Amino acid sequence: MPNILFAARSEKWDDYERPLRDALAAEGLDHTLGTDLPPETVDYIVYAPNASVQDFTLFTRLKAVLNLWAGVEQVVGNPTLKVPLARMVDDEGLTQGMVEWVTGHVLRHHLGMDAHIVNPDRIWDTTPPPLSKDRPVTILGFGALGQACAAQLAALGFPVTGWSRTPKDLDGVLTSHGEDGLDAALSSAQILVLLLPDTPATTDLLNAERLARLPQGAVILNPGRGPLIDDDALLAALDEGRIAHATLDVFRTEPLPQDHPFWAHPRVTVTPHIASTTRPDSAARVIARNIARSESGAPLLHEVDRSAGY
Numbered sequence: 001m002p003n004i005l006f007a008a009r010s011e012k013w014d015d016y017e018r019p020l021r022d023a024l025a026a027e028g029l030d031h032t033l034g035t036d037l038p039p040e041t042v043d044y045i046v047y048a049p050n051a052s053v054q055d056f057t058l059f060t061r062l063k064a065v066l067n068l069w070a071g072v073e074q075v076v077g078n079p080t081l082k083v084p085l086a087r088m089v090d091d092e093g094l095t096q097g098m099v100e101w102v103t104g105h106v107l108r109h110h111l112g113m114d115a116h117i118v119n120p121d122r123i124w125d126t127t128p129p130p131l132s133k134d135r136p137v138t139i140l141g142f143g144a145l146g147q148a149c150a151a152q153l154a155a156l157g158f159p160v161t162g163w164s165r166t167p168k169d170l171d172g173v174l175t176s177h178g179e180d181g182l183d184a185a186l187s188s189a190q191i192l193v194l195l196l197p198d199t200p201a202t203t204d205l206l207n208a209e210r211l212a213r214l215p216q217g218a219v220i221l222n223p224g225r226g227p228l229i230d231d232d233a234l235l236a237a238l239d240e241g242r243i244a245h246a247t248l249d250v251f252r253t254e255p256l257p258q259d260h261p262f263w264a265h266p267r268v269t270v271t272p273h274i275a276s277t278t279r280p281d282s283a284a285r286v287i288a289r290n291i292a293r294s295e296s297g298a299p300l301l302h303e304v305d306r307s308a309g310y
């Protein structure tokens, strides 16, 4: 009978307790679940990196840590963590939310909605937007979230390129990988979506040199992580009009400081890290399934590659 510690912020317990108990029962798992179990009795930790548990050495019989977030940059380098770590991949909740956010913001820029929503001079401009087939979109980071967004955008008719570290294949989408594939992925991107994890290899990936490879007037969406972009280089490209707009959901410092130039920049839209979030009902099912797999000796789903950092 596994003992499962819920180690996220205390206010999350009310949201997660019932879904977790139901999902564990549905997997046929007798269990003990709580927020305050003696560390030496704990088999699994359901974890959020902003929780108080930071020293895993006390958990002497720990089998795995199940992260509630997709991003693991705050836990992956923890030297006290010696057991497998799974990140959150939840098609019904987290992924669906990201697909909706990305599709909505792509369509906003593609259709030029802003010019009609705020039109104080009552300009009657009948120029139609191009069709989606004439608006190439590139997604940097072609994992669980990037591929789901690509599939939706491709279904709407956008020519989509997905870029990743290792080769990938998805029907109806152009793919490229590695440093060699980045040039073409950037140079065709009228809309660029960042869905990479935050690792040493992706820090400042979108620097001045790579921003310069984007077509004139490109739009950037960043629902990935703040450090993917060199903020000063982006501000310079926005000031010069080389980048027409950046819709940013994630930042190096969150909440975004009140005096940060992104807030007031006319070519920047700030959303407060709400592109997607973990939903307790569906996430609980993912966690229960993974604990059941581990208990039956099967490998964890969505295990983090500690050396790659994601």
Ligand SMILES: NC(=O)c1ccc[n+]([C@@H]2O[C@H](COP(=O)([O-])OP(=O)(O)OC[C@H]3O[C@@H](n4cnc5c(N)ncnc54)[C@H](OP(=O)(O)O)[C@@H]3O)[C@@H](O)[C@H]2O)c1
Pocket: 070, 071, 072, 088, 089, 094, 098, 140, 141, 142, 143, 144, 145, 146, 163, 164, 165, 166, 167, 168, 178, 195, 196, 197, 198, 199, 201, 202, 223, 224, 225, 249, 250, 273, 274, 275, 276, 277, 310
């Ligand atoms: N804003 C929000 O609300 C929100 C919500 C959820 C997640 N996120 C962010 O979204 C990120 C992606 O989530 P996910 O579940 O899609 O992760 P994932 O499945 O691990 O996918 C990550 C993708 O990035 C690629 N990648 C990693 N390092 C790379 C490198 N150095 N060069 C090229 N490609 C690289 C991976 O390549 P391979 O396929 O070759 O491994 C993979 O395609 C998370 O890490 C998190 O930071 C944000």
